[in-house]
Amino acid sequence: MSEATLDFESDPYVANHPQTRPFWAAAAHGQFLLPRCNSCERVHWYPRPFCPLCKSQSVDWVPASGHGVVYSFSVMRKAEQPYVLAYVQLAEGPAMMTNIVDAEFDSIHVGQPVKVAFRRAETGRSVPVFTPI
Amino acid sequence: MSATGKAYIAGAFEHPTRYASTKSIADLHFECAQGALADAGLTFADVDGYFCAGDVPGASPAWLADYMNLRLRHLDGTEAGGCSYLLHIAHAAEAIAANKCSVALITLSGKPRSLGVATGTAVRQIPPERPDAPWEIAYQPTIVAVNAMFAKRHMYEFGTTREQLAWIKVAASHHAQHNEHALLRNVVTVEDVLNSPVIADPLHRLDCCVITDGGGALVVTRPEIAKSLKRPLVRIAGCGETVKTQTGGYIDLTRTGAAASGAAAFAEAGVKPADVKYASVYDNFTIMVLIQLEDLGFCEHGKGGCFVADGNLISGVGKLPWNTDGGGLCNNHPANRGGMTKAIEAVRQLRGEAHPAVQVRNCDLALASGPGLVMGTGQNHATVILERE
Ligand SMILES: [Zn+2]
Numbered sequence: 220m221s222e223a224t225l226d227f228e229s230d231p232y233v234a235n236h237p238q239t240r241p242f243w244a245a246a247a248h249g250q251f252l253l254p255r256c257n258s259c260e261r262v263h264w265y266p267r268p269f270c271p272l273c274k275s276q277s278v279d280w281v282p283a284s285g286h287g288v289v290y291s292f293s294v295m296r297k298a299e300q301p302y303v304l305a306y307v308q309l310a311e312g313p314a315m316m317t318n319i320v321d322a323e324f325d326s327i328h329v330g331q332p333v334k335v336a337f338r339r340a341e342t343g344r345s346v347p348v349f350t351p352i
Numbered sequence: 353m354s355a356t357g358k359a360y361i362a363g364a365f366e367h368p369t370r371y372a373s374t375k376s377i378a379d380l381h382f383e384c385a386q387g388a389l390a391d392a393g394l395t396f397a398d399v400d401g402y403f404c405a406g407d408v409p410g411a412s413p414a415w416l417a418d419y420m421n422l423r424l425r426h427l428d429g430t431e432a433g434g435c436s437y438l439l440h441i442a443h444a445a446e447a448i449a450a451n452k453c454s455v456a457l458i459t460l461s462g463k464p465r466s467l468g469v470a471t472g473t474a475v476r477q478i479p480p481e482r483p484d485a486p487w488e489i490a491y492q493p494t495i496v497a498v499n500a501m502f503a504k505r506h507m508y509e510f511g512t513t514r515e516q517l518a519w520i521k522v523a524a525s526h527h528a529q530h531n532e533h534a535l536l537r538n539v540v541t542v543e544d545v546l547n548s549p550v551i552a553d554p555l556h557r558l559d560c561c562v563i564t565d566g567g568g569a570l571v572v573t574r575p576e577i578a579k580s581l582k583r584p585l586v587r588i589a590g591c592g593e594t595v596k597t598q599t600g601g602y603i604d605l606t607r608t609g610a611a612a613s614g615a616a617a618f619a620e621a622g623v624k625p626a627d628v629k630y631a632s633v634y635d636n637f638t639i640m641v642l643i644q645l646e647d648l649g650f651c652e653h654g655k656g657g658c659f660v661a662d663g664n665l666i667s668g669v670g671k672l673p674w675n676t677d678g679g680g681l682c683n684n685h686p687a688n689r690g691g692m693t694k695a696i697e698a699v700r701q702l703r704g705e706a707h708p709a710v711q712v713r714n715c716d717l718a719l720a721s722g723p724g725l726v727m728g729t730g731q732n733h734a735t736v737i738l739e740r741e
Contacts, residue, residue, distance in 0.1 A: 232490075235486075239486060264487070265488075266487070271599075272600045291501040291508070293497040293500035294552065295473075295496075295497045296549075296550045297551045298473075304492065304493055304497040304498070306603065309601075312602065314602075315601060316488050316728050317491055318492075
């Protein structure tokens with residue numbers, strides 16, 4: 220077992236949601252998975268072991284393209300270390316809350332193409348963030 | 353006749369404090385309860401239903417019922433964030449219609465100001481077991497930044513401007529100057545709002561509500577009792593509540609739950625937005641007011657910027673007198689929960705007891721509406737429509 224695997228195993232945000240384990244295992248290796256419904260064929264976010272759109276329990280993890288566009292964002296200026304909170308609309312359909320990283324604050328705009336990257340959360344798991352293409 | 357048409361708001365009380373370091377949260381609940389009962393002309397012995405939300409110590413009606421030593425036959429601890437008290441009005445009306453209680457007490461209080469809580473700008477704590485937690489907490493979502501994303505998207509889709517948002521704060525400040533208890537009584541201009549520091553782009557400090565200690569309470573009762581009291585009759589004409597979900601990721605940041613809760617309340621009351629003489633609309637941030645006004649049907653979707661500009665929300669000046677107490681932006685936002693004070697000012701307006709400088713003439717129909725809890729792009733929402741009889 221690699222060190223990265225051990226890190227996410229002890230993360231309370233993983234431990235409390237055992238069915239999301241495959242997502243974090245892939246994320247630890249820089250792979251972005253999305254939950255896709257075999258019944259209505261739609262991808263949803265955030266991941267559940269059932270489809271919130273049609274309630275089917277036939278949902279598989281599929282590799283994401285890692286591409287999306289900025290749906291909306293805000294530079295949290297009041298923070299000690301300002302950062303960018305955003306919703307990115309994924310190429311697969313749904314939008315997700317995330318951070319835009321490695322970007323000039325003033326260059327970020329709605330509709331901007333972005334691609335996925337991973338960043339370690341304090342508690343151990345690697346979370347998907349996005350960076351301008 | 354609907355269940356909600358059979359109940360009245362007989363008592364309303366807003367605690368005058370905005371800083372209460374020497375009182376406990378439970379004491380503030382008691383003082384608010386006492387104030388609303390005195391306003392109605394009732395006593396604690398009359399109360400047989402108690403409604404409260406997550407702000408009560410222990411997050412259950414139990415502890416406050418014990419503290420105040422109430423004799424209850426109906427209780428409801430529905431926690432829906434800041435709009436909980438608007439839901440409670442509806443639930444109290446339903447309980448009264450079902451003969452589960454006769455005098456329903458609703459209380460709110462809290463002390464975020466004296467406890468130094470950085471409500472809007474601190475990263476929201478999300479317990480790890482909550483289903484959305486793993487997918488949001490790492491990104492440091494703050495309430496102000498989430499609302500800022502609503503604003504940014506509205507600007508992108510509809511060309512809404514910072515100046516238009518600022519008009520909402522300007523209107524609140526015009527009203528607050530007349531409220532001796534308001535935390536902020538200075539009249540501000542659009543320039544003042546734009547010149548205040550950026551908190552989360554595009555929202556500035558003056559786009560954000562105040563943080564105050566305090567609270568409020570309401571007494572809801574059946575028609576026979578309401579008519580036996582010496583207060584003007586404020587009938588609960590229609591109510592709506594909902595949870596606007598994040599729709600599995602297929603989101604729309606230019607709409608709120610007000611579209612659903614508002615439509616339900618208007619349908620139940622049998623009235624339309626144009627009939628409303630006064631509106632209390634929860635103003636945790638200026639953008640939230642603008643979007644709710646659209647969703648409630650006061651203007652077209654996307655046209656909120658034009659609607660709120662040029663003083664249209666100022667009583668005696670514009671078409672829709674709004675938050676005439678100064679709202680959460682200037683007056684009071686006790687426990688970081690705005691639903692209670694929204695209902696209280698609507699009751700004042702219907703009774704003709706608002707400050708004379710902001711009192712709406714012949715105010716016989718009012719609305720109180722607001723969101724509760726931030727869940728990314730979703731939220732709880734509740735609307736009540738009240739009628740002067
Ligand atoms: Zn499905």
